[in-house]
Amino acid sequence: xxxxxxxxxEIILDHYKSPRNRGSLEPPAVRSEGHNPLCGDExxxxxxxxxxxxxxxxxxxxxxxxxxxxxxxxSAAVKGKPVExxxxxxxxxxxxxxxxxxxxxxDTSAPLxxxxxxxGVVKFPVRIKCAVLSWNTLAEALDIAxx
Amino acid sequence: MSFDVQKVRADFPVLAELINGKxxxxxxxxxxxxKPNAVIDAMTQFMQHxxxxxxxxxxxxxxxxxxxxxxxxxxxxxxxxxxxxxxxxYTKNATEALNLIVRSWGSANLSAGDAVVLTHMxxxxxxxxxxxxxxxxxxxxxxxxxxSDGLLDxxxxxxxxxxxxxxxxxxxxxxxxxxxxxxxxxxxxxKAGAIAIVDACQAVPHMPTDVQAWDADFVTFSSHKxxxxxxxxxxxxxxxxxxxxxxxxxxxxxxxxxxxxxxTCAELPAKFEAGTQPIIEAIGLGAAxxxxxxxxxxxxxxxxxxxxxxxLNSLNDRFGSDITIHGSTDAALRGATISFAxxxxxxxDISQVLDQxxxxxRAGHHCAKPLMRILGSNATVRASFYLYNTPSDVTAxxxxxxxAGDFFTL
Numbered sequence: 001x002x003x004x005x006x007x008x009x010e011i012i013l014d015h016y017k018s019p020r021n022r023g024s025l026e027p028p029a030v031r032s033e034g035h036n037p038l039c040g041d042e043x044x045x046x047x048x049x050x051x052x053x054x055x056x057x058x059x060x061x062x063x064x065x066x067x068x069x070x071x072x073x074x075s076a077a078v079k080g081k082p083v084e085x086x087x088x089x090x091x092x093x094x095x096x097x098x099x100x101x102x103x104x105x106x107d108t109s110a111p112l113x114x115x116x117x118x119x120g121v122v123k124f125p126v127r128i129k130c131a132v133l134s135w136n137t138l139a140e141a142l143d144i145a146x147x
Numbered sequence: 148m149s150f151d152v153q154k155v156r157a158d159f160p161v162l163a164e165l166i167n168g169k170x171x172x173x174x175x176x177x178x179x180x181x182k183p184n185a186v187i188d189a190m191t192q193f194m195q196h197x198x199x200x201x202x203x204x205x206x207x208x209x210x211x212x213x214x215x216x217x218x219x220x221x222x223x224x225x226x227x228x229x230x231x232x233x234x235x236x237y238t239k240n241a242t243e244a245l246n247l248i249v250r251s252w253g254s255a256n257l258s259a260g261d262a263v264v265l266t267h268m269x270x271x272x273x274x275x276x277x278x279x280x281x282x283x284x285x286x287x288x289x290x291x292x293x294x295s296d297g298l299l300d301x302x303x304x305x306x307x308x309x310x311x312x313x314x315x316x317x318x319x320x321x322x323x324x325x326x327x328x329x330x331x332x333x334x335x336x337x338k339a340g341a342i343a344i345v346d347a348c349q350a351v352p353h354m355p356t357d358v359q360a361w362d363a364d365f366v367t368f369s370s371h372k373x374x375x376x377x378x379x380x381x382x383x384x385x386x387x388x389x390x391x392x393x394x395x396x397x398x399x400x401x402x403x404x405x406x407x408x409x410x411t412c413a414e415l416p417a418k419f420e421a422g423t424q425p426i427i428e429a430i431g432l433g434a435a436x437x438x439x440x441x442x443x444x445x446x447x448x449x450x451x452x453x454x455x456x457x458x459l460n461s462l463n464d465r466f467g468s469d470i471t472i473h474g475s476t477d478a479a480l481r482g483a484t485i486s487f488a489x490x491x492x493x494x495x496d497i498s499q500v501l502d503q504x505x506x507x508x509r510a511g512h513h514c515a516k517p518l519m520r521i522l523g524s525n526a527t528v529r530a531s532f533y534l535y536n537t538p539s540d541v542t543a544x545x546x547x548x549x550x551a552g553d554f555f556t557l
Contacts (some may be wrong), residue, residue: 064495
């Protein structure tokens with residue numbers, strides 16, 4: 001049986017205790033909301049896209065260490081990046097969580113950085129939803145921003 | 148009969164299982180209960196030696212299966228002191244039983260301008276069906292609020308019930324453990340001219356049930372929480388109400404005649420039992436009722452009272468201000484379902500650490516999101532005890548919780 005240290009890597013607890021990009025943004029920033037009906041976790045993603053770049057992102061809501069740290073790492077990873085790159089990262093992250101959305105195999109050549117630490121979540125299938133919640137919410141926010 | 152928890156435990160094979168070499172500490176019975184050999188054997192025996200369709204074929208095996216299937220109904224009726232056996236209806240679960248009431252009684256009786264009264268401590272199963280019908284019919288839903296110690300605030304009850312057609316409430320909260328004053332609430336409903344619907348899902352498994360003493364109009368509960376199998380629940384209703392209600396699901400078994408121009412309904416209970424019923428599950432439920440009856444529901448309640456006192460004291464003694472236990476501190480007013488927050492560690496993370504020690508609890512909103520919002524959180528840890536839990540389970544919970552605290556020191 002995988003142990004707690006497989007799941008709760010130090011970097012995860014660090015993002016949980018000191019979440020990056022925490023807060024909210026006023027319109028014209030777009031806002032999307034994700035719920036995990038299983039455990040009641042809630043994530044809010046506030047997003048400003050300017051000239052095809054994720055100009056600013058803030059994370060709100062409350063949830064467990066896995067959902068909160070995943071959101072924190074995600075915000076740090078996509079801020080300042082082109083929208084296309086953010087979408088590719090969503091695809092790659094979900095693939096790492098063994099969620100098959102079809103489409104092409106993601107390009108895994110670039111280093112994942114802190115996000116690598118979440119790889120252990122796959123060994124705890126009930127927690128995959130926690131890790132993926134913010135990513136689905138970001139995808140929705142990107143869709144809204146593109147409208 | 149005296150109550151011996153070790154003897155009870157020996158009846159439940161799963162409790163002897165080792166998971167990753169460690170014993171199972173099952174504290175999730177408010178979610179669903181474990182099963183004794185008596186239930187497992189009754190269902191297996193029936194499948195091996197007596198399985199056949201019920202209420203339709205004429206051969207001996209089918210007649211005997213029908214006797215057993217209807218015999219289980221009679222056992223349930225006696226268990227809850229129903230005046231008439233045919234007032235006991237098989238459903239898929241308690242959720243379907245509540246939906247049946249709302250769709251059948253509600254559709255026939257509720258329209259714009261009417262009101263139904265619910266409480267802030269209801270399970271989604273006693274909220275959403277009403278909201279679904281209210282969206283169609285335009286009646287209003289009024290809510291009985293809570294006191295700060297997790298009891299129903301009845302100070303305004305007569306105003307809330309004034310002009311209402313139904314008062315539907317839980318007998319025991321699945322989050323707070325609060326045992327509501329069922330008799331008093333039914334009487335208040337009747338005084339206002341409303342019918343009284345009791346969601347007894349958390350009560351029937353844990354304390355004596357007497358639908359006549361309660362003077363309820365409908366009572367719902369599920370088998371899987373009372374050591375019986377999943378897949379079957381019960382709706383008890385007053386004959387006069389059930390007779391006047393339109394059928395819920397249409398199909399085989401629920402008709403007396405079908406012509407191209409239309410159909411006529413069967414008598415109770417078949418009127419509300421369309422299609423092949425959960426036959427094997429009914430046999431299992433009958434065995435569960437026999438099992439609990441032999442132990443005695445007063446004994447079950449007394450044991451759980453002791454477990455509640457012990458768990459409340461142990462958690463408070465060991466964790467002091469680090470733990471916030473929701474609901475009443477008086478074990479006489481509550482069942483052995485204990486929800487709590489521990490420091491600011493998220494319930495999902497706590498349950499993960501507890502799981503490493505095979506301590507099985509529920510972490511989440513417990514299908515009671517309106518209540519969770521009132522408690523000001525989006526999740527709690529819930530440890531729920533049953534007739535097979537022991538003081539050492541309380542110790543295991545506390546030890547694992549300590550470990551979670553150490554791991555997540557923020």
